Amino acid sequence: MVALAEAQVWEALEEIPDPEIPVVSLVDLGVIRSVDVQDGHVRIEFTPTFLGCPALEFMKRAIEEKVPEAEVVVVQDDSWSTDKITPAGREKLREAGFAPPAPRLVQLQSQVHRCPYCGSTETRLENIFGPTPCRSLRYCDSCRQPFEQFKTI
């Protein structure tokens, strides 16, 4: 068996969609903390977005199926925030009608939320909570479109 290279593992992981927002991959979301390949042994560390995420086991199994050689370790530290979502991931979210989360620094200084459909900042909060823990519901007063806002955490 030819040993997997680290880059190949990353490529394989890029093909695993997020179970709840399938337009983005686990790599886009930034939840893959590290990939380590040593002497044919592959170790993948990943971390949940929200701790109560019911897709956690599902994602772990998806990684194990995609990279059967790998040891998959779930890390519960504070290494993930929405700032870890890649620029490509943010663009994919926007295209699918999810407003990407504001960077944490920006969020602390302003409460501006942009509509992913028309770009207007004339939007208001409808509900802090939405269909999954990571989303809020907002409404755009410019184009009258309700939309989901990825929470900044």
Place this chain on the structure above:
Amino acid sequence: MNAQERLLGIADDELVLGWRESEWTGIAPLLEEDVAFSSIAQNEIGHARALYQLIVGEEGDADALAFDRELEKYRCAPLVELQLLDWAHTIARRWLYEIADEIRLAALKDDPDPAVAGLAAKIDREETYHRMHAAMWHERLRDEPRFQAAVEELWPYAVGLLPSELRDELAVRTGLDLPSDNLSQAHERGTHTDELGPLWEEMTEVRRSAPAGAQW
């Protein structure tokens, strides 16, 4: 109290409160609150799961710790055990609980054990949204006599969430006075209300009905 026991108390608080908050699913007075309470419950139970896992270690069985204990072994504070199907009391508990939880998480974030500090920081990020929700409702209800009466009634329970060294901060943040011996006593962790019994029966029913190690 040792560090493990302190973590277990917080985990049990989050599990039992998550269970209680989920009782609003389907019957909350507003559709938005139906969604909010379902989400909050999901988050709290997620925090409990992560804390149990931290206590038992990576290879340990978090479910066994969560559900295979006798009722007396639970370390939750009496506040979270109460079945509150009254909106004023429900919001009063949410508001009091989130303030107390923020105070103890801030202390845990400075824990010398990096695994504890890291998890506390992650939980705290998520709790930000629970706090926004609680603050919004507090703003809306704080001048209502019915809400004020509920806060007053639950206050001695809320004090029981925190170890004594953190209680002064809770009093300052809520603007309430700590119970003294002359007034009502705090409802302390380690004692249980009668309301925990039926909840324990329900919560552990599936585990008790299937042999240990059953595969689903």
